Amino acid sequence: MGERGAEAVAESARYAIIGAGLSGASAAWRLAQSGAEVVLLERDVPASHLGSSHGSARIFRYAYHDPFYVDLVVQAQRGWAELEASSGAQLITPSGALDCGIVRDPRGLANALETNDIEHELLAAGSAKARWPQLNFDSDVLWHPSAGVIDAESAVEAMVALARAAGAEVRLGWEAVSVHHARSGYLVTSTNGDTVHAEQVVVAAGGWLPALLGELDLPSGFADALPQFEVRQENAFHFLYRDARDCGEGLLGAATSWPTFIYKGEDIQTYSLPGGRDAQFCGQKVAEYNGGRVIPSARDQDGQIDPGNRGRVVDFVERFAPGLLTTPYAESTCLFTNVPRDDMIIDRVDGITVLSPCSGQGAKFAPLLGELVLDLVAGSQRASERFRAVGQRFAGV
CATH class of the missing domain: 3.50.50.60 (FAD/NAD(P)-binding domain)
Known part of the structure; x- marks a missing residue:
């Protein structure tokens, strides 16, 4: 047609x-x-x-506490491979993923990945810091290398x-x-x-x-x-890498310079990933999970950044990610639709x-x-x- x-x-x-x-x-x-x-x-x-x-940065990960969802990701990965082959485009850039924070329960996630035979490694905070010195950790850390960054658009x-x-x-x-x-x-x-x-x-x-x-x-x-159905206008912030060598689009198929990570602590829950095209390939996208305001529907979004949300994310970056500059150089809003x-x-x-x-x-x-x-x-x-x-x-x- x-x-x-x-x-x-x-x-x-x-x-x-x-x-x-x-x-x-x-x-x-x-x-x-x-x-x-x-x-x-x-x-x-x-x-x-x-x-x-919209945009170039979503997380592809296997880490779920429920083996049902881990298996669902395994099924989805086959679809991604078919889509990339059919379209001739690379849609997922390898990055690996870190899961940390006491509420995130890295050990429980590791058990679910073990059930589904997904490659992973559970590290103590000090060992993780030695491997990823650009980040600070306050709990065990789960690493699984088969995660990546989806170019959603x-x-x-x-x-x-x-x-x-x-x-x-x-x-x-x-x-x-x-x-x-x-x-x-x-x-x-x-x-x-x-x-x-x-x-x-x-x-x-x-x-x-x-x-x-x-x-x-x-x-x-x-x-x-x-x-x-609960709709939230979420806020996303991009922070420059301190080390300029972490910048750059890289070669086709090459892994990103930083991993994705999900941190869930008692005071804040965040997710982060290389921003790709959205961040001129030179920064990390960081957002507070469900940190945006609730709106009746997408019709009611206004695209305005919440200063309180920005402050919480900047405070988190200062504490958790010494490898990032602490002033956002790009900001945007997006929509989350939640169910209980x-x-x-x-x-x-x-x-x-x-x-x-x-x-x-x-x-x-x-x-x-x-x-x-x-x-x-x-x-x-x-x-x-x-x-x-x-x-x-x-x-x-």
Whole structure:
């Protein structure tokens, strides 16, 4: 088919997918790859800076306390290898990953990696400091070398290109505002009144999902079972490497000069990774996990950095990362969509599938998400009861 603007006249398709971030692009790729007729509807452009999939830096890691998720990463890695081979692009740069901090529980993570036969090493704080002198540690440290840095924006572009090559239609500037039953299937309507008729609809709207939920024709029982979706406007800060030799894009396939790391202590929880293109290949991205303000939906983001959040992150860098300069040289906001139990939501009722890989963890699973959607709409149980909609609310709500 091809690419059309918002003025395009609606046509019918077997599957309409709302959202062209990592989740929606993956679903479009896998469904089109299966031979199905697909239309991908994006309110802006793929990997829009107003969504959750923009930029060049997301963490690919195996470290989970639950062996179920470790195995899920193993499955996703096969999809990443296929995506890189099919697109001819390197989408994950090797970096290795460190997990530290008493709340992070490196020993528990090591046990889960052991269960799944993932290469790893558990180090005492002093031994880790000797190996990574640019960082300070206050607990045991888990190292697993097979982690890396995902170029999220390039991954979206690669999956959209493959979906289009397999016959998918891509409509940009097409913001869906409702999904209602039609005489057969569903009618998806845009902000300017354009419509698309589809037998089935996959909603992969990310932080825009809460604003759309009330306009989806979902049976009351299913709607009530959906968890509470919490959207946060997170803040990310880039800090220059003190050693200029750590800068530079490097050779294709070469590892980054710094590892990714996740620190969870009693006072702060952070994550960090080489910023890649977003940081001119000369700095480390550092953010406080769930440190941003809660907003009703992505519609309510304002892109303003929270000074209190900046202060906490700078204090952490001063204490934990002596290898970084302590004044951010670049700042940005992004969206996290959380659910209380932190599990991804991949569930369907009638002809509507809700795809929400929540809690800041979806990027690493991107190529697998489309496979799980394909299996789900085909009647398979591979998506697992783990991802079914089960009513959950945050404490105090």
